[in-house]
Amino acid sequence: MSRSVDVSTNERAYFIEGLKAGIRLNGRRFDEIRYPHNIHLSKEEYGYVELEWGKNKISVRVSSYIRKPFEDRPFEGIFNINCEINSMASAKFENGKNSDEEVLISRIIEKSIRRSNSLDLESLCIIAGEKVWNITVDLNFLNYDGNFIDIGCFGVMLALQHFKKPDISIINGGEDIIVHDINEREPQPLSILHVPVCLTYCFYNITNQQEVNIKGESTSDDIYLLDCDYKEDLLKSGSIIITLNKNREIIQLSKNGGIPIDASLLVDLALGSIKVVDELTDLMKKLIKDHEQQRFDELNLKLLQVGADR
Amino acid sequence: MTTELKQVSFPPEVLARIVPEVSLQRHLSIGLRPNLRNFLEFKPIEIASHANNITTTNDNVFGSSIVKSGNSTIVTTVTLGVVENTNSSTSTFNNNNNNNNNNNNNLTNDQFTSIYPVIDIQRGRSGAPSDEEMILSQNLYETILHSRLISKAALKINHCGLAIKETDINSDKDNIQIFYPDIHPQVFVNLPSSSSTLKKSYSFVIFCHVKVFSKISTIFDLCYSSIIDALHDLKLPRVYITDFSSTKISVKSRNSNTRGLVGVSKSSLNIDLNNELYYPLELSSEGGISCNFGAIKTVKNKQEDEDITMENEEVVELLADLEGEAEESTILSRISIIVDGNEKIKRLSLINGDINSEISLDILQRAIDVAKLRSRND
Amino acid sequence: MTFKVRTSVLDNSDGSAELTTSDVKLIVSITGPIEPKPRQELPNVASLEIVVRPAVGLSTTREKVLEDKLRGMLQAVIVRHLYPRQLIQIIVQIQATPLSKHQGGAYSNHRDEVEYSNVELNAAINGCYFALVDAGIALYSSFASTCISITKPHEINDNQEYIIQPTLDQLNNSSSHHIICFSIEDKKATKLLLIDSLGEFTEEELFTVISKGVEQTELLHENYQRKYISDKIHNDYIWKS
Numbered sequence: 001m002s003r004s005v006d007v008s009t010n011e012r013a014y015f016i017e018g019l020k021a022g023i024r025l026n027g028r029r030f031d032e033i034r035y036p037h038n039i040h041l042s043k044e045e046y047g048y049v050e051l052e053w054g055k056n057k058i059s060v061r062v063s064s065y066i067r068k069p070f071e072d073r074p075f076e077g078i079f080n081i082n083c084e085i086n087s088m089a090s091a092k093f094e095n096g097k098n099s100d101e102e103v104l105i106s107r108i109i110e111k112s113i114r115r116s117n118s119l120d121l122e123s124l125c126i127i128a129g130e131k132v133w134n135i136t137v138d139l140n141f142l143n144y145d146g147n148f149i150d151i152g153c154f155g156v157m158l159a160l161q162h163f164k165k166p167d168i169s170i171i172n173g174g175e176d177i178i179v180h181d182i183n184e185r186e187p188q189p190l191s192i193l194h195v196p197v198c199l200t201y202c203f204y205n206i207t208n209q210q211e212v213n214i215k216g217e218s219t220s221d222d223i224y225l226l227d228c229d230y231k232e233d234l235l236k237s238g239s240i241i242i243t244l245n246k247n248r249e250i251i252q253l254s255k256n257g258g259i260p261i262d263a264s265l266l267v268d269l270a271l272g273s274i275k276v277v278d279e280l281t282d283l284m285k286k287l288i289k290d291h292e293q294q295r296f297d298e299l300n301l302k303l304l305q306v307g308a309d310r
Numbered sequence: 311m312t313t314e315l316k317q318v319s320f321p322p323e324v325l326a327r328i329v330p331e332v333s334l335q336r337h338l339s340i341g342l343r344p345n346l347r348n349f350l351e352f353k354p355i356e357i358a359s360h361a362n363n364i365t366t367t368n369d370n371v372f373g374s375s376i377v378k379s380g381n382s383t384i385v386t387t388v389t390l391g392v393v394e395n396t397n398s399s400t401s402t403f404n405n406n407n408n409n410n411n412n413n414n415n416n417l418t419n420d421q422f423t424s425i426y427p428v429i430d431i432q433r434g435r436s437g438a439p440s441d442e443e444m445i446l447s448q449n450l451y452e453t454i455l456h457s458r459l460i461s462k463a464a465l466k467i468n469h470c471g472l473a474i475k476e477t478d479i480n481s482d483k484d485n486i487q488i489f490y491p492d493i494h495p496q497v498f499v500n501l502p503s504s505s506s507t508l509k510k511s512y513s514f515v516i517f518c519h520v521k522v523f524s525k526i527s528t529i530f531d532l533c534y535s536s537i538i539d540a541l542h543d544l545k546l547p548r549v550y551i552t553d554f555s556s557t558k559i560s561v562k563s564r565n566s567n568t569r570g571l572v573g574v575s576k577s578s579l580n581i582d583l584n585n586e587l588y589y590p591l592e593l594s595s596e597g598g599i600s601c602n603f604g605a606i607k608t609v610k611n612k613q614e615d616e617d618i619t620m621e622n623e624e625v626v627e628l629l630a631d632l633e634g635e636a637e638e639s640t641i642l643s644r645i646s647i648i649v650d651g652n653e654k655i656k657r658l659s660l661i662n663g664d665i666n667s668e669i670s671l672d673i674l675q676r677a678i679d680v681a682k683l684r685s686r687n688d
Numbered sequence: 689m690t691f692k693v694r695t696s697v698l699d700n701s702d703g704s705a706e707l708t709t710s711d712v713k714l715i716v717s718i719t720g721p722i723e724p725k726p727r728q729e730l731p732n733v734a735s736l737e738i739v740v741r742p743a744v745g746l747s748t749t750r751e752k753v754l755e756d757k758l759r760g761m762l763q764a765v766i767v768r769h770l771y772p773r774q775l776i777q778i779i780v781q782i783q784a785t786p787l788s789k790h791q792g793g794a795y796s797n798h799r800d801e802v803e804y805s806n807v808e809l810n811a812a813i814n815g816c817y818f819a820l821v822d823a824g825i826a827l828y829s830s831f832a833s834t835c836i837s838i839t840k841p842h843e844i845n846d847n848q849e850y851i852i853q854p855t856l857d858q859l860n861n862s863s864s865h866h867i868i869c870f871s872i873e874d875k876k877a878t879k880l881l882l883i884d885s886l887g888e889f890t891e892e893e894l895f896t897v898i899s900k901g902v903e904q905t906e907l908l909h910e911n912y913q914r915k916y917i918s919d920k921i922h923n924d925y926i927w928k929s
Contacts, residue, residue: 042784042793044784044789044792044793045784045788045789045792045793046792046793046794047793047794048783048784048788048793050783055699057697057698059781059783061743061744061783061788061793062793063744063788063793064794064795065795082745082746084741084746086739086741086779086781087719087739087777087779088698088701088715088717088779088781089700090700091700091719091722091777095737095739095777095779096739136744136745138743138744138745140741140781140783142698142715142717142781143698143699143700143701144700145699163793163794164792164794165794165795166791166794166795179795181791182791182792182794182795187792187794418860418861419802419859419860419861419862420801420802420860422802441752441756444749444752444753445749445752445753445756447749448749448750448752448753449753451749452753452805452886453886455802456802456864456865456886456887457886457887457888458887458888595888642760642763642764644760653890653891654888654889654890655885655888655889655890655891655894656886656887656888657885657886658883658884658885658894659757659883659884659885660880660882660883660884661757661760661761661881661882662761662764662879662880662881662882663760663761663763663764664764665764665765665828665871665879668879668880669880670879670880671880671895671898674880675891675895678891678894682891
């Protein structure tokens, strides 16, 4: 496997011609994503998820422990996301060295999930100023096939919904706490306020005359593709990452250089994304629900249930 | 035109720089090591315990040790930290299990703890720790943890004192007196037990700062003996609480940028520097002596029947206490053993990095025997 | 004992293997031989770049030690002179450990729990074997590793208990634990590659453990390695017949 990732001029021309004719080399429509598949929600461990998305492969783990909160935020738990990419994913990522692309990926995921307050930090407080939960998400990229941001965000949100932390009792009038063993009391899920979904659009300039665009003339020739694969990502001339949730709110929006795009296109993209966002959110919900049901059946939790169904 | 090819020859010290493996082999073939020691001879170690005044002149150092071996000097200083015990981690469910174990008088590994070593090899520049330093400190950490040297109980602070401020009316000066529940029980009878900090339990954490000067050999052994010596020297101080500082801290809210002030009565923990009250750390087992060995294949020429056949005999030789560049870069099959006075092995790490000079079971046996002998002598 | 292997799981690596044992899960990827960076280049042999990534959190000194031990062992089994001035990248991503599975992954208390990083080393060695074979890197011999712990007798009359592939609880109650790795030629364990023992034990116990190690690594080779490799070759050459 070589480190270099160059695309020949012929390949590029072929690809652009394809786009002109409305064809993507992978056979997808321009606004079609690769749906996640081979999703494995661990039955042994809460908050461990493996999934594939095209040829992308990731594993996500959520873990928790109790610590003292930061001095200036005594009522809030602590939440962080680790995401380091090493050369396992692709030889283009160097070990122990943060490339610009890697920084961008982790910043956007951080911005979409952590800074949008999708995890309710105040619910992680146990005793104000003394004990709070620290939730850590480890996002491991195993195989790269373009678009790590969307898949990373999906994986983290799925794992957060899968995770459960042990139940806690406060004793001695707030002096001490008991962390209940998971076999003693059913652990509690995290309180998630909203589910952000990242979508990355890549832009291609098919007229091949960049000057025209910069002068601000018609940009209707521009083509955008949703969820690029490895090769499409290499050939892109610009991209925009939109994070939305099911409430149709924009969480985050970033456009990092590349060719300029029509401002009105932005609204179209946001509106067009809503359908995909709904689909992905519902998929997560369904996966979690099915998994819960499976666990419920396997452990015969029905026997422990108190109260009648209404 | 003919050019005559001359044999190039190098003086021994140049040869040792450019082809260390050849130089080493030549030394070994005449039964010598580059450092002029015998194959199984260790370098002498000098331990200057209690003879240094680092502990007495520095208030924050509670134990120290200086170890010398050849040109290398290792200085270990021990400092302490205090952490709150999280008894919250054991739920009732686990407690039952633990009680059962205690009845069997069987200690588990999680009742022991380790030290936090910081290794600093002085080489004339500063910066992030090198891989070698990181590996050394982690190995020391794991070795001490698993050899059950320091129990968590020994580091627990049992009698936390209380400082009481009395304002002397006559002289208008603040007078601070420290009381301990075991020394002044009468004071604590009258004291309202409202102080929440008194109910919490604390433990010491041991940090060992190891400085290595002029390193020329594998230094795990030296660092280990230095740390063990410093731990024997370690005296733990008493700890007291001052309960009279009440401060306001600023609190940020997530949804606005305004900061509010929340009053917190913070009691701070202090270390009592009255060294009459210091007590030694109880070690749960003996430290032992650490030795390292390397194995290398050498060719022994039978020089006697020179003119008939050169009979080359290949032997894997065991070398003790590797030293110098030639040995360190050439010998990849290594053993590191820690044995205590009762012939118990505390750690054994064997890596056959060179498949040709393999450490066989016989050689391992021989290395263990030497290590045992050494731990008995010292 | 569960011991599951899947090879060629990653598309962007030359060789990869996913190993799942009863308490550790990890994935190893091998890229190589590739062109090294100038400072990594060795004139007559291949250089190895080994990275171990932990299951939880960022990599620490613990992973550095694992990398160091793996390197010491792997440089003895890889035929490095076949790839001069080349680089072989070995990445081990640990995905689940006995500690992460403790409490169903819900709760970890860093300070109160004793870590046994050697259990991960054991799995990493075994995982590397399949990944190296998958990548087609030349090896001098097969190798296999096993973990054995010794539990001190509770009563005086009891014998010592030698536990193979101990669980976290068993490790916690053990007086010592050992990782033993042997090279295997013609289905026989031949050379010691690595021993890593921590705890307190006697010489006699050590040699008992080594002889059990011989047994276990041979079993591992016979029951799993041979089977997986022959299945793999069968599948790789399915077009040929």
